[in-house]
Amino acid sequence: MISSTRAGAKACIFLAAAGAFGLGAALAAQEPVSLTQAEDAADFARRAALAALHGPPKVFLESVDADGILRRLLGGPVWSGLTERQRVLLRTLVREHFAQALAPVADASAEVAWTSVADSGKGPAFVYLGLRYGASLLKTRWTVDHTPRGSTISDIVLVDPGISLAGEVGRLLGPEPVRRHDAAQQARSRALPRVVGFCAILGIALVFIRRVPPEKRRILWLTACVPALLFLVDGALAVHRALSEPYALVESLPPQAWRQPERLALAAQKGGKADAARSEWDKAIEAGAPAGPIYYQMGLAARSRGAASEATQQFERALAELPPAPGAARELAMMALADGRLPEAHSLLQKYLREAGPDPDTLATLAVVETGLGDASSAVATIQHARSLVGENWKRAELEARIYARSGNATAAVAALRPLEGEGKLDRAVLRAEPAYLPIATDPAWVGFLKEEPK
DSSP states (O other), X not given: OOGGGHHHHXXXXXXXXXXXXXXXXXXXXXXXXXXXXXXXXXXXXHHHHHHHHXXXXXXXXXXXXXXXXXXXXXXXXXXXXSOHHHHHHHHHHHHHHHHHHHOOOTTOOEEEEEXXXXXXXXXXXXXXXXXXXXXXXXXXXXXXXXXXXXXXXXXEEETXXXXXXXXXXXXXXXXXXXXXXOHHHHHHHHHHHHHHHHHHHHHHHHHHHTTSOHHHHHHHHHHHHHHHHHHHHHHHHHHHHHHHOSEEEOSSOOOOTTHHHHHHHHHHHXXXXXXXXXXXXHHHHHTTOOHHHHHHHHHHHHHHTTOHHHHHXXXXXHHHSSSOOTHHHHHHHHHHHHTTOHHHHHHHHHHHXXXXXXXXXXXXXXXXXXXXXXXXXXHHHHHHHHHHHSOSHXXXXXXXXXXXXXXXXHHHHHHHHHHHHHTTXXXXXXXXXXXXXXXXXXXXXXXXXXXXXXX
């Protein structure tokens, strides 16, 4: 049962069941947590994420509150009624699912790019982590619970497609992963084949005992006793297990019919076959796949090939689903910004940040929009917020320079980068090739800065 989770875990970034995203309203109704508690939660989540990316895997696996997740899915009485052997099997399944979902591709770079903690009240802390896999960035939300035994992770949400890993475990297990059974009947059914085997060995020994010379009968009995004893011991253990386990685990996980069309859709999408990919995505939804992440993925594919109208339609469908794919709001905002519709872009970015939490890239885009709308004070505050999410000072300076570059302010971008020269963190060759600085590529202040000799 455990080994069958691996393929599904890798694909969950696109198609997993989404967690609930009413976070903004929930947070507003709660009292703020202490700063120390929030910092502890952020540090715990960051260490667990680093273990998931680089090891040791035990650190991450033990941080996942598999017991709590399974108790919520199965119900307290059922979870309490399971034996330790059954619990170990289910815990392993949950933890491997989480680990497989976040594991980087072999030999690929991976890091925690930024961290943010939401004002989560007296309950769990919500820690946002940007996980960078090569050139790609995955925005995640980690729910950190504080228990008498220490901090634990009760869920990890892949924010933009709207995927809850804990919710995906529920879909993986199916509607009835544990069944109550008649212990006595189960004991009889398990004992019967062992009794038959024992009787067969006894019968064979009795048949041949008369044909064997008296001096060799002892050897025959000893030979027959070995398998007979094995049947008796195995039967006793099987009966004991049946009588001690009021619940039975399913023999195999239920099939997920949408996985095959999902794989075909991704392959067609990668091969540039838009119509074939669209058809397979529709089949996946019909087979029971959550629609929000699929519409979001279809929107990204349409936007990448320049089909703006189709992308808009798919992103709007992704936002209309319950639960939605919040990343669709940010993509619509980027399209509105590209078309010069600044008020619409501002509204969509604010909606995204309320539902999906902050991240440096979105805040950088919001600062550009606020600058375009003439709201300089808000843009400065947004830039400072974005800087606070990034760790090292040189990364903060680079982020600020990119924001100014996107808004066309070459002078401010240069001023943000100059302190890096003294720290040995400035590489003008890298800056020339960085697409973020294209809006100021011909500005005299930027051109002159790039021509300067390193000090």
